[in-house]
Amino acid sequence: xxxxxxxxxxxxRIDAVKRVTGTATYTGDLRLEGMLYARVLRSPHPHARIRRxxxxxxxxxxxxxxxxxxxxxxxxxxxxxxxxxxxxxxNPVRFVGDAVAAVAAIDRHTAEEATRLIEVEYExxxxxxxxxxxxxxxxxxxxxxxxxxxxNQGKREPEVYRRGNIDEGLRAADHVFEEQYSSAHINNAQLxxxxxxxxxxxxxxxxxxxxxxxxxxxxxxxxxxxxxxxQVRVVCQFMGGGFGNKNQCHDFDLxxxxxxxxxxxxxxxEFTRKEDFIAVHGRWPTKQYYKIGVRNDGTLTAIQLxxxxxxxxxxxxxxxxxxxxxxxxxxxxxxxxxxxxxKAVSANLRGPDYPQxxxxxxxxxxxxxxxxxxxxxxxxxxxxxxxFLDQTPYTSIGLEDCLRRGAEAxxxxxxxxxxxxxxxxxxxxxxxMGMGSFVSSLGRSSAVIDLDSQGMYHVHVGVTDVGTAAxxxxxxxxxxxxxxxxxxxxxxxxxxxRCPYSVGESGSRTTTHTGYAxxxxxxxxxxxxxxxxMPKGTDMLTxxxxxxxxxxxxxxxxxxxxxxEVEVDTDLGHVRVTKYVAAHDSGRVVNPLTATSQVKxxxxxxxxxxxxEELLYDRxxxxxxxxxxYGARVMTHRDTPEIEVVWVETEEPYGPYGAKTLGxxxxxxxxxxxxxxxxxxxxxxxxxxxxxxxxxxxxxx
Amino acid sequence: MSxxxxxxxxxxxxxxxxxxxxxxxxxxxxxPAPRNTIQITVNGxxxxxxxxxxxxxxxxxxxxxxxxxxxxxxDRGECGACTVLLDGKSVYxxxxxxxxMNGRSIETVEGLSANGRLDPLQEAFIQHDGPQCGFCTSGQxxxxxxxxxxxxxxxxxxxxxxxxxxxCRCSNYNRYVESxxxxxxxxxADAGGRxx
Numbered sequence: 001x002x003x004x005x006x007x008x009x010x011x012x013r014i015d016a017v018k019r020v021t022g023t024a025t026y027t028g029d030l031r032l033e034g035m036l037y038a039r040v041l042r043s044p045h046p047h048a049r050i051r052r053x054x055x056x057x058x059x060x061x062x063x064x065x066x067x068x069x070x071x072x073x074x075x076x077x078x079x080x081x082x083x084x085x086x087x088x089x090x091n092p093v094r095f096v097g098d099a100v101a102a103v104a105a106i107d108r109h110t111a112e113e114a115t116r117l118i119e120v121e122y123e124x125x126x127x128x129x130x131x132x133x134x135x136x137x138x139x140x141x142x143x144x145x146x147x148x149x150x151x152n153q154g155k156r157e158p159e160v161y162r163r164g165n166i167d168e169g170l171r172a173a174d175h176v177f178e179e180q181y182s183s184a185h186i187n188n189a190q191l192x193x194x195x196x197x198x199x200x201x202x203x204x205x206x207x208x209x210x211x212x213x214x215x216x217x218x219x220x221x222x223x224x225x226x227x228x229x230x231q232v233r234v235v236c237q238f239m240g241g242g243f244g245n246k247n248q249c250h251d252f253d254l255x256x257x258x259x260x261x262x263x264x265x266x267x268x269x270e271f272t273r274k275e276d277f278i279a280v281h282g283r284w285p286t287k288q289y290y291k292i293g294v295r296n297d298g299t300l301t302a303i304q305l306x307x308x309x310x311x312x313x314x315x316x317x318x319x320x321x322x323x324x325x326x327x328x329x330x331x332x333x334x335x336x337x338x339x340x341x342x343k344a345v346s347a348n349l350r351g352p353d354y355p356q357x358x359x360x361x362x363x364x365x366x367x368x369x370x371x372x373x374x375x376x377x378x379x380x381x382x383x384x385x386x387x388f389l390d391q392t393p394y395t396s397i398g399l400e401d402c403l404r405r406g407a408e409a410x411x412x413x414x415x416x417x418x419x420x421x422x423x424x425x426x427x428x429x430x431x432x433m434g435m436g437s438f439v440s441s442l443g444r445s446s447a448v449i450d451l452d453s454q455g456m457y458h459v460h461v462g463v464t465d466v467g468t469a470a471x472x473x474x475x476x477x478x479x480x481x482x483x484x485x486x487x488x489x490x491x492x493x494x495x496x497x498r499c500p501y502s503v504g505e506s507g508s509r510t511t512t513h514t515g516y517a518x519x520x521x522x523x524x525x526x527x528x529x530x531x532x533x534m535p536k537g538t539d540m541l542t543x544x545x546x547x548x549x550x551x552x553x554x555x556x557x558x559x560x561x562x563x564x565e566v567e568v569d570t571d572l573g574h575v576r577v578t579k580y581v582a583a584h585d586s587g588r589v590v591n592p593l594t595a596t597s598q599v600k601x602x603x604x605x606x607x608x609x610x611x612x613e614e615l616l617y618d619r620x621x622x623x624x625x626x627x628x629x630y631g632a633r634v635m636t637h638r639d640t641p642e643i644e645v646v647w648v649e650t651e652e653p654y655g656p657y658g659a660k661t662l663g664x665x666x667x668x669x670x671x672x673x674x675x676x677x678x679x680x681x682x683x684x685x686x687x688x689x690x691x692x693x694x695x696x697x698x699x700x701x
Numbered sequence: 702m703s704x705x706x707x708x709x710x711x712x713x714x715x716x717x718x719x720x721x722x723x724x725x726x727x728x729x730x731x732x733p734a735p736r737n738t739i740q741i742t743v744n745g746x747x748x749x750x751x752x753x754x755x756x757x758x759x760x761x762x763x764x765x766x767x768x769x770x771x772x773x774x775x776d777r778g779e780c781g782a783c784t785v786l787l788d789g790k791s792v793y794x795x796x797x798x799x800x801x802m803n804g805r806s807i808e809t810v811e812g813l814s815a816n817g818r819l820d821p822l823q824e825a826f827i828q829h830d831g832p833q834c835g836f837c838t839s840g841q842x843x844x845x846x847x848x849x850x851x852x853x854x855x856x857x858x859x860x861x862x863x864x865x866x867x868x869c870r871c872s873n874y875n876r877y878v879e880s881x882x883x884x885x886x887x888x889x890a891d892a893g894g895r896x897x
Contacts (some may be wrong), residue, residue, distance in 0.1 A: 022770015
């Protein structure tokens with residue numbers, strides 16, 4: 001791979017000084033003149049009809065300036081549900097945390113007090129929490145038409161993928177393995193709680209949002225409020241994480257706007273941490289039934305998956321269960337049922353379909369390898385994907401290198417125990433691994449570059465930088481493409497009045513989509529510079545790129561293999577990860593410093609998903625029990641092992657300098673790697689996430 | 702308190718936005734919450750403030766002194782984003798009432814760099830890529846500062862123990878440990894050192 005001047009060199013974030021001095025201005029840090037504070041009143045019931053809302057006491061509380069309920073606000077939040085009409089305030093309420101009212105007042109204590117003074121008369125309705133229960137004929141109906149959410153064609157049928165003939169594949173097998181797995185609802189739990197500040201100036205609305213995509217947020221706010229796009233401005237300068245739950249315009253953006261309108265003053269709406277856990281969304285919980293056929297020589301003949309995803313009462317997310325793409329197999333059938341339940345809403349969390357799907361699939365694949373007395377790495381090398389869905393060539397594929405080089409760095413042969421659970425204990429060590437892939441799409445985005453007479457290049461991109469170092473990545477691509485040092489690049493970001501359209505920072509697309517637009521704008525600017533020469537005085541040279549590259553007939557994917565060693569205390573059920581290697585093919589790595597951080601973070605998050613996290617519900621009352629950081633037991637400093645990163649930089653012909661997707665692949669196989677390591681240590685398999693101490697002690701009992 | 706009547710509140714910004722309205726008028730000034738006067742020193746500067754009994758330290762820092770570097774991540778003593786130094790020791794400023802602060806000295810992230818020079822911890826956080834989204838960073842820095850006060854040459858394990866009350870959901874823990882060790886001059890090749 002050729003060496004470049006800027007791209008590929010470890011580079012500190014261009015905004016790092018702000019991030020370490022407390023001067024990075026996050027949305028919640030803003031205070032506007034005359035700004036009010038808002039709080040939301042939420043349903044304490046998992047399912048109930050609202051009979052009556054009495055606002056009189058709340059309205060009489062001095063300092064209360066505006067109150068919204070369904071009565072005076074019937075806005076439909078378009079991105080809140082892709083199948084049904086989801087209002088900002090719904091009746092019936094369908095989960096504990098569904099919004100009932102929002103109050104703006106002179107300070108947050110008054111707003112909070114006012115929400116407590118709102119009297120609501122509820123008629124509790126029957127509720128259902130688990131997807132398979134929700135599909136029974138006597139289950140309470142959560143949305144009109146039934147609890148199986150319509151598929152992409154609008155039919156009440158599961159989402160189905162097929163190739164070959166599954167029955168034929170199962171008949172061709174020497175062994176058929178059947179197993180079931182489940183995964184939990186877990187929260188994105190980004191450190192920055194949800195916040196929006198809305199301000200009307202004349203007929204124009206500015207929303208200071210905490211968003212992963214200012215362009216989407218902008219379009220959707222205008223759509224949902226019936227405004228023209230030019231009447232809306234969205235600003236997000238620094239952003240404290242989202243991992244998929246700040247992709248779009250959210251109900252709190254719209255509520256803040258409507259409260260501000262009613263009060264005639266700017267409004268800051270803040271969510272509490274508990275609200276963030278129960279009332280936004282997290283990863284969909286799943287139930288997975290796998291059936292896999294295999295020949296004596298280890299060749300896969302059939303993979304069948306019947307899955308159920310709990311979507312909560314609104315269809316905000318896709319509900320997919322991914323992973324089968326990583327195997328070559330002639331006969332495949334997958335049917336996933338996205339189901340309404342009366343739990344918290346489920347939608348995107350880092351690699352939405354994958355970590356849970358790969359956990360189930362890779363657990364069973366691991367079992368199969370043991371049964372056939374094959375090394376799990378060898379089994380995967382034999383059966384790994386060569387063409388996407390056995391059909392479409394990949395633009396580049398470094399999966400084999402991820403497996404081989406990852407195994408080598410991990411010292412797989414030394415750490416993996418061919419006889420699981422055979423160590424004497426009570427502390428038992430074991431090694432496990434998993435692999436995955438994630439689409440590295442190319443697509444629509446824009447960039448504008450202005451060159452001034454001082455030789456500064458002002459690069460306008462609609463990114464917010466959710467923590468991925470997107471601004472720095474854009475600056476490196478610009479510097480490389482323009483052939484100038486990084487110091488001559490000025491990134492202008494996070495404001496729809498100053499930035500062109502950008503794809504949201506979701507789907508791990510910023511480098512490949514917006515980075516591509518930056519590269520193309522730079523090409524144009526260089527051409528103009530050659531023709532016209534340097535601008536003089538206050539003149540500028542301006543280049544604009546609206547790019548939407550397509551690559552028909554090929555599939556562009558990133559690949560990944562993770563390896564984990566654990567130590568299980570078989571007396572206490574405690575698991576400690578003692579060694580971890582993450583091998584990634586993301587094409588050319590634009591910034592090895594920040595990319596390595598992303599891998600370390602994603603892998604660590606996956607360890608937490610494997611071992612700790614679950615939003616538990618009380619079955620009798622439908623109440624969430626573990627909202628918050630302690631309840632979820634997210635990973636801490638002490639839980640985290642050193643994550644060693646191995647880069648497999650494939651020669652990728654497309655995308656900016658051959659860069660492929662990175663952010664989401666980092667979590668995909670981590671859950672499976674940890675689960676498989678636990679099996680290797682104790683010789684017993686826990687099939688339900690998270691793999692908590694009680695479950696480990698349960699399988700050992 | 703005058704009787705509240707319904708009227709149309711919104712002017713046409715498009716169909717489908719508003720049905721009714723909840724007008725609020727004729728209100729008195731808010732009933733005063735109990736207040737006390739406190740004297741505190743923040744980053745070396747003395748302040749005399751009148752605070753409501755229900756205000757937390759982080760609220761006073763952010764909303765009344767404009768020091769927004771300390772973040773509110775959970776407001777319930779779980780995440781550590783609001784960590785500040787109270788008389789040299791790290792505390793969650795969301796879990797301290799402002800009225801308790803009378804006569805105390807507080808240091809926030811804004812006080813770390815002096816005369817435009819960054820603290821070695823800040824330099825190390827930049828060089829070793831501590832912040833991802835950055836929302837937990839101020840708290841991580843202040844916990845690290847407190848740790849180095851009491852243990853100037855910590856091991857990696859001591860850093861993890863000393864900072865375990867600071868959650869980073871980007872989970873950049875390796876980098877934070879590496880940064881603190883680098884600032885303390887105890888970074889070794891196998892203790893969080895970059896392999897890439």
